[in-house]
Amino acid sequence: MSPNSGEDLPNPAPAIESPTRAAEISQWLNSYIHLFGLRGKGTALILGLLAVAWISAGIYKVQPDEQGVVLLFGKWVDTTSSGLHYHLPYPFETVLLPKVTQVNQLQLGTPRLAATDTIADVSHERQMLTGDENIVEADCAVSWRIKDAGKFLFKVNNPEAALKIVAESALREIISRTPIQAAMSDKRQQVAEQTRALLQALLDKSDSGILVTQVQLQRVDPPGVVIDAFNDVQRARADQERTRNEAEAYANDIIPRARGEASHIGQESEAYKSQVINLAEGDAKSFQLIYASYAADKDVTAWRLYLESVDEMLKKATKVIIDTSGKGITGIVPYMPLAERDKPEAAKEPAK
Amino acid sequence: MSAKSRLVMGAAAFFLLWLLLTTLYTVSEVQQALIVRLGAPIGVVNEPGLKFKLPLVDSVIFYDRRLLTLEPAVEQVILGDQKRIEVRTYTRYRITDPLRFYTAVRTVELAEPQLAQLVSSSLRRELGQVALPSLLSEQRSNIVELIQREVADKAKDVGIEVVEVRFHRADLPLETSQAIYDRMTSERQREAKELRAQGFEWAQEIQAKADRERTVILSEAQRQAKITHGTADAEANQILSSAFGKDPQFYKLYRTLQTYRQALANAGPTIVLSPDTEFLRYFKTGPGTLTKH
Numbered sequence: 001m002s003p004n005s006g007e008d009l010p011n012p013a014p015a016i017e018s019p020t021r022a023a024e025i026s027q028w029l030n031s032y033i034h035l036f037g038l039r040g041k042g043t044a045l046i047l048g049l050l051a052v053a054w055i056s057a058g059i060y061k062v063q064p065d066e067q068g069v070v071l072l073f074g075k076w077v078d079t080t081s082s083g084l085h086y087h088l089p090y091p092f093e094t095v096l097l098p099k100v101t102q103v104n105q106l107q108l109g110t111p112r113l114a115a116t117d118t119i120a121d122v123s124h125e126r127q128m129l130t131g132d133e134n135i136v137e138a139d140c141a142v143s144w145r146i147k148d149a150g151k152f153l154f155k156v157n158n159p160e161a162a163l164k165i166v167a168e169s170a171l172r173e174i175i176s177r178t179p180i181q182a183a184m185s186d187k188r189q190q191v192a193e194q195t196r197a198l199l200q201a202l203l204d205k206s207d208s209g210i211l212v213t214q215v216q217l218q219r220v221d222p223p224g225v226v227i228d229a230f231n232d233v234q235r236a237r238a239d240q241e242r243t244r245n246e247a248e249a250y251a252n253d254i255i256p257r258a259r260g261e262a263s264h265i266g267q268e269s270e271a272y273k274s275q276v277i278n279l280a281e282g283d284a285k286s287f288q289l290i291y292a293s294y295a296a297d298k299d300v301t302a303w304r305l306y307l308e309s310v311d312e313m314l315k316k317a318t319k320v321i322i323d324t325s326g327k328g329i330t331g332i333v334p335y336m337p338l339a340e341r342d343k344p345e346a347a348k349e350p351a352k
Numbered sequence: 353m354s355a356k357s358r359l360v361m362g363a364a365a366f367f368l369l370w371l372l373l374t375t376l377y378t379v380s381e382v383q384q385a386l387i388v389r390l391g392a393p394i395g396v397v398n399e400p401g402l403k404f405k406l407p408l409v410d411s412v413i414f415y416d417r418r419l420l421t422l423e424p425a426v427e428q429v430i431l432g433d434q435k436r437i438e439v440r441t442y443t444r445y446r447i448t449d450p451l452r453f454y455t456a457v458r459t460v461e462l463a464e465p466q467l468a469q470l471v472s473s474s475l476r477r478e479l480g481q482v483a484l485p486s487l488l489s490e491q492r493s494n495i496v497e498l499i500q501r502e503v504a505d506k507a508k509d510v511g512i513e514v515v516e517v518r519f520h521r522a523d524l525p526l527e528t529s530q531a532i533y534d535r536m537t538s539e540r541q542r543e544a545k546e547l548r549a550q551g552f553e554w555a556q557e558i559q560a561k562a563d564r565e566r567t568v569i570l571s572e573a574q575r576q577a578k579i580t581h582g583t584a585d586a587e588a589n590q591i592l593s594s595a596f597g598k599d600p601q602f603y604k605l606y607r608t609l610q611t612y613r614q615a616l617a618n619a620g621p622t623i624v625l626s627p628d629t630e631f632l633r634y635f636k637t638g639p640g641t642l643t644k645h
Contacts, residue, residue, distance in 0.1 A: 030499030074380030075400035110580060129523055131488050134536050154381040165442050166556030169520045176488045176522070180536075206419050206444055206515055226533050229540035236544035240551030247555035258566035260377040262573030268578030273584030284595030287606065294602060302605060309613035310631060316617045 027053040058089040062097060067149045069096040076150060076158060096153060100146045103213060106160075108168055109139030128172045134180035137221050140192065142167050142199070143214040151209025159208055167207075167215075170199040184220045192217040374407035379414070386413045396450050413454065415447045417516060420460070424468040428525060429476055433483035436528065440520040443471055443503065449511030467507060468592035471517060474502040487522060506515040 027049055046084055061084050062068040069082035072093050080095075087093040109126050126137050144163065146152045156162055174194045183191055196215040203210050222230045294301040378401065379385045385397040388411045397403055398417075422443040429439050441640060444468065447453050448461075457463040477485070480497050487495065500517040507514045524532060596603040625632060 010387060062384050071381060071400075073378040073400070073402035074383070076381045084512050105487075115512050126531075127523060128521065129488060133484065133488065133532065134539075135524070135529065135532055155418055157382075157416055157420045161394075161422050162419070162444070165423060165520055166518075169442065171518070172521050173492060176492065177490060202516070202518075208419075210515065211640035222536065223529075223533060226536045226540070229537040229544075233540050233547065234545045236547035240547045240554070243548075243551035243555045247558035247562075251565075254562050255569070258569040262569045265570070265573040265577045266580075269584075273580050273587075274586045276584040277591065280591040284591045287592075287595050287603070288598075290606060294606075295599075302602075305606065305609050306631075309609040312613040313617040313621070314623070316620050318620065318622045337471060 024053045024057055054089050058087045058093070060085055060087060060095050060097075060154050063099075065101040066097045067100045069098065069149055070094075071096065071155060076154065078147065098146055098149045098153060100149050103143050103145045106142040106144065106167065107139070108142060108164070108165060108171060109219070111139070128175050130175055130180040130183055131177050132179040135223050136180055136183060137219070137223055138171065138175060138217065139185070139219040140167075140195065141216045141218055142209050142212060143216075144212045146209060147211035148209035151207050153209075155207040155209060159210060163203070163210060164205075165187065166202050167195075167199050167212075170202060171195045171215075174198060179222065180222070186223070188217050188220065191220075340343055360597070371407060375404050376402060377405060377412055378402050382416060382418050383414045384417045384447070384450055386415065386454050387411075388454075391450050397499070405519045413450070415453065417446065419444050419446050422464050422467055422471075423520065424471065426521075427472060427475075429479045431479055431484055431487070432481050432631065436486070436525055437479075437483045437484065437522055438525045439475060439522045441471055441499075442516075442517040442518060442520045443467060443514060445507065445512050445514045447511060448513040451635060452509070452511030454511075463510065466510070467503075467512065467514075470503050470506050474499045474525060475505075478502075478641050492519070533559070 042190075060068065062080055064082045065305070068078075068085055069076060070078035070080065070087050070093055073091075077093075078087075087095050117176045126139070127135050128138060130136055130158055135281055142163070174191050178187055178191055192215045197218075199215065200212045203212065221227065253280065294305075366444050377385070379399070381400045383400065383402070385396065386393055387395045387405060389406070389409055394410075422445065424441065426438050426440045428436050430436055453463065457466060475582040478495055482491070482495060486492075496518055500514065503517050
């Protein structure tokens with residue numbers, strides 16, 4: 001494998017080679033020390049030690065979250081699972097150790113910072129058109145892991161950069177089919193799910209060997225300049241609710257009161273009814289009783305009743321008795337002491 | 353060993369090493385190689401591994417075998433409805449025919465501008481026929497599909513397989529954003545106004561309904577009360593008249609006497625009496641008439 005092509009590959013390979021190279025160098029030093037101590041047999045010893053160091057450089061360890069991809073002269077010959085393994089030493093075989101179970105996060109929506117970008121450009125960069133020709137700014141996080149190490153390593157140049165571009169494209173495409181209100185509120189989950197599905201389909205189509213485990217829509221906001229208007233809609237919604245609640249409070253206040261009042265009126269009329277009937281019954285009864293007594297001796301009772309009431313009347317009355325034997329009250333004008341009317345007590349005296 | 357034979361052996365070893373280095377080369381899993389003999393391409397090596405070539409006359413050109421991504425700069429495109437949009441595309445391609453690629457464009461650096469040009473012209477042609485709303489719909493993928501097919505067709509000639517052409521982004525240019533913002537703002541204002549007015553509507557409705565209900569409840573109660581009053585009075589009349597009806601004559605007397613006794617007496621009246629009244633008969637005549645009577 002030429003050093004040139006080694007640079008093209010993703011980086012796990014040098015990471016595992018460096019400690020074994022350090023061991024190789026220390027072996028070299030050791031062998032020099034031995035050389036000075038043991039003159040004569042030195043060359044053979046050096047060669048032997050070098051050979052041991054070279055051969056042992058092929059030992060490598062695959063971590064539990066990794067997969068070992070063994071290349072013989074650049075050709076993929078073996079895939080090893082976690083544990084200690086051996087490969088033929090450089091320059092025959094090399095090993096790549098991609099982390100296959102690790103879930104990686106990719107943040108979308110962070111603007112590309114080029115020197116020429118102005119603030120407006122940056123903001124413009126993260127904006128996207130919605131299905132109803134509005135503009136939103138959306139961020140999302142993509143969780144992904146390697147599905148197929150071979151494809152991931154060998155099928156796509158710079159798979160992570162490609163993933164970012166494809167993910168952005170997928171998100172924008174889905175947003176471009178969704179109306180703004182839906183994208184901002186009730187369809188968020190759907191947008192995220194559709195983005196994930198589209199992204200996965202695109203990745204599979206290009207043999208990327210990447211599995212998108214989750215797309216999370218983090219922020220979907222209208223652009224800064226119009227955010228006030230959007231917030232006002234929220235406020236209006238709250239106002240609407242408040243107005244209605246107030247009206248309901250009013251209704252809840254007056255209706256029970258009205259019912260109370262109605263019940264009051266009802267009770268009052270019932271009371272009146274009872275009263276009137278009771279009184280009538282009382283009157284009737286008393287009349288009946290009196291009638292019964294009257295019926296026993298009509299003449300006397302009638303006179304007695306008559307005289308009793310005249311008694312009562314005359315007791316309280318200011319009386320003027322005029323004896324007009326000459327029939328009627330013509331001729332003289334009867335004097336009525338109206339001034340005494342207010343003093344019946346004084347007027348009563350001479351009457352008795 | 354003589355010095356001469358050492359020299360020969362050394363030279364032989366060097367020669368062998370040189371021969372190895374110039375005849376052997378490796379093709380990695382991500383590469384493909386084109387063998388060029390004296391300037392003329394003669395063969396392609398697709399299989400990775402250790403390979404041989406002739407020294408001096410053969411040279412090897414490596415090409416990437418993986419999927420490559422081309423992302424040209426943003427460009428403004430005029431749509432069918434005269435709206436301008438900013439489009440950024442990306443193209444994913446791989447070199448499938450190194451021989452043709454070598455003769456046509458030679459290097460990736462030289463190929464990319466050409467490919468970008470292909471995409472751009474195809475993009476302008478296709479987008480020139482559609483309106484913005486259709487770009488913001490399911491149709492988008494069809495349009496993209498068309499562009500991809502066109503580009504893929506043409507790129508075949510230079511040994512490139514175009515796997516995918518897509519919009520990275522398609523946005524309105526910054527200059528038209530303000531107009532969109534204004535529209536968005538006015539739309540929101542409309543919505544907010546409507547919401548508030550609707551709240552007022554609801555409130556009015558609820559209040560009026562409550563007021564009506566109150567009036568209904570009260571008037572029903574009053575109606576009932578009136579009926580009850582009437583019933584009570586009627587019943588009382590019934591009771592009284594059935595009692596008094598036994599002897600109306602006596603009732604008149606009895607009731608009149610009650611009035612004399614209560615109402616008239618309590619008023620403290622001044623009474624003018626005629627001695628002719630039956631009541632004053634004895635007052636006038638004395639008890640003499642009693643026997644006669």
